[in-house]
Amino acid sequence: MAICLGLSMNTFAQSVYAKQKAKQQKKEYKQKVKKYNKDGWQIFGSSHTLDVALLTHYEALEKDGVFEIAGFATSANKNIGKDKLMMSACTTYAQNIGSNIKGRIVEDMGSILTTEELSEFDHFYAAYENSVKAEIKGELRPSYTVFRETTVHGKPAYEFEALYIVDEAAASRARIRAFQNAAKESAVAQKYAEKISEFINEATFEE
Numbered sequence: 001m002a003i004c005l006g007l008s009m010n011t012f013a014q015s016v017y018a019k020q021k022a023k024q025q026k027k028e029y030k031q032k033v034k035k036y037n038k039d040g041w042q043i044f045g046s047s048h049t050l051d052v053a054l055l056t057h058y059e060a061l062e063k064d065g066v067f068e069i070a071g072f073a074t075s076a077n078k079n080i081g082k083d084k085l086m087m088s089a090c091t092t093y094a095q096n097i098g099s100n101i102k103g104r105i106v107e108d109m110g111s112i113l114t115t116e117e118l119s120e121f122d123h124f125y126a127a128y129e130n131s132v133k134a135e136i137k138g139e140l141r142p143s144y145t146v147f148r149e150t151t152v153h154g155k156p157a158y159e160f161e162a163l164y165i166v167d168e169a170a171a172s173r174a175r176i177r178a179f180q181n182a183a184k185e186s187a188v189a190q191k192y193a194e195k196i197s198e199f200i201n202e203a204t205f206e207e
Helices: 002-038 050-061 082-109 115-139 168-183 187-191 193-202
Strands: 066-075 141-152 155-167
Touching: 002 050, 050 066, 050 141, 050 155, 066 082, 066 141, 082 115, 082 141, 082 155, 082 193, 115 155, 115 168, 115 187, 155 168, 168 187, 168 193, 187 193
Parallel strands: none
Antiparallel strands: 066 155, 141 155
């Protein structure tokens, strides 16, 4: 009986959480649509309306273990290449994760590393970020893109924002592959590979 009650309470708690999450997402969706419209953004490269594109995006985010990354670009050409927006998102992710890993290494290992090792790690960080950019690219799933008119140096141009959905499990595998690639040229990374792999597994993208 106690077990049944516990399961019932757990189901109730999950139901309450789901309803609260849905309520917050609906509120966030409405605010996002309002802001996009107010700031002059329009949907780009889709037959759907901005409202439908955003609804689909938030539905995708309801799945456990996924997150979003944004890419930005400005161009005089409205038909901007998708690669430019995706590379922006990849760079944002790589820099974010690279900063996370660097922070963990300095904070958790700083006291045991020599001056030479700390210096060598500086080279490793750059190599790791570049490798993450290459590896995470294949894990970005395009969600929607918006654009608006702007000016650059007094000339007409377009500003773009693209949103991507990423599965955390896939992103984690991409981070590990990136480490394996970057560590090939870093003796210090190979020396502390087990500890760094732990940091990489625990790393999360923070907007």
